[in-house]
Structure formats: structure tokens, C-alpha cells
Amino acid sequence: MDQQNYNSKIDYTLIFIIILLAIISIFTLYTLNPFLDQSYYIQQIVWYIAGSMAIAVIMIFDYDRFRQISWILYGLGVIALLMLFFHFPPGIAKSVNGAWGGWFQIPALVHSNQPNL
Numbered sequence: 001m002d003q004q005n006y007n008s009k010i011d012y013t014l015i016f017i018i019i020l021l022a023i024i025s026i027f028t029l030y031t032l033n034p035f036l037d038q039s040y041y042i043q044q045i046v047w048y049i050a051g052s053m054a055i056a057v058i059m060i061f062d063y064d065r066f067r068q069i070s071w072i073l074y075g076l077g078v079i080a081l082l083m084l085f086f087h088f089p090p091g092i093a094k095s096v097n098g099a100w101g102g103w104f105q106i107p108a109l110v111h112s113n114q115p116n117l
Contacts, residue, residue: 025044026044
């Protein structure tokens with residue numbers, strides 16, 4: 001794919017709106033910092049950077065490749081939800097705030113993962 005055709009498919013207005021909303025959300029969290037226990041705006045910045053890198057990696061691949069493996073990814077998502085429904089495996093599926101069966105706690109990771117579709 002030539003560079004000119006690739007650049008014409010990027011919606012710069014959408015990117016601008018997303019960046020503007022990100023700046024507003026970071027500013028809001030920064031102004032709420034005295035009332036919060038943690039510095040959530042730093043975590044927000046880190047996740048925006050991680051999400052931007054994930055988007056950049058995904059943009060490299062042709063969307064037809066994702067269409068080819070979409071059923072596999074869908075199947076993995078359904079299996080993950082069924083694992084939570086049946087509380088399997090017991091050491092990884094955990095209760096968060098009294099709600100059982102909505103989160104995976106992977107021992108190597110610090111945070112939990114919620115595989116909702």
C-alpha cells in the first residue's frame with residue numbers, strides 16, 4: 001500500500017477529538033487529586049500511552065487478517081466468560097467488591113482483568 005493512500009485513510013478529526021477528550025479527562029483527574037487517595041491522572045496517562053501503542057500496532061496489520069481470525073478471538077472470549085461463570089480455575093477467578101465471577105487475577109500481574117464482551 002503506498003504512503004499517500006495510507007495517509008488518506010486516517011481520520012484526523014477523530015484523532016483530534018480523542019486527544020482533546022484525553023486532555024480533558026487528565027485535567028479533571030489532576031484537579032480532583034487533592035480529594036483522592038491516589039494520583040489517578042498518572043495512571044490515566046500511562047494507560048493512554050499503552051492504548052496508543054496498541055492502536056499503532058493494530059494499524060500495521062490489514063483488517064482482513066483480523067477478519068480471518070475473528071472467530072478464534074470470539075471463541076477465546078466466550079471460553080474466558082465460561083471460565084468465570086463456572087469459577088474455573090479456582091485460584092485465578094476471584095471475587096471483587098462482593099461480585100463473584102467477573103474478574104481474573106493472574107498471579108504474575110498486579111491488577112485484575114475483566115473479560116467482558
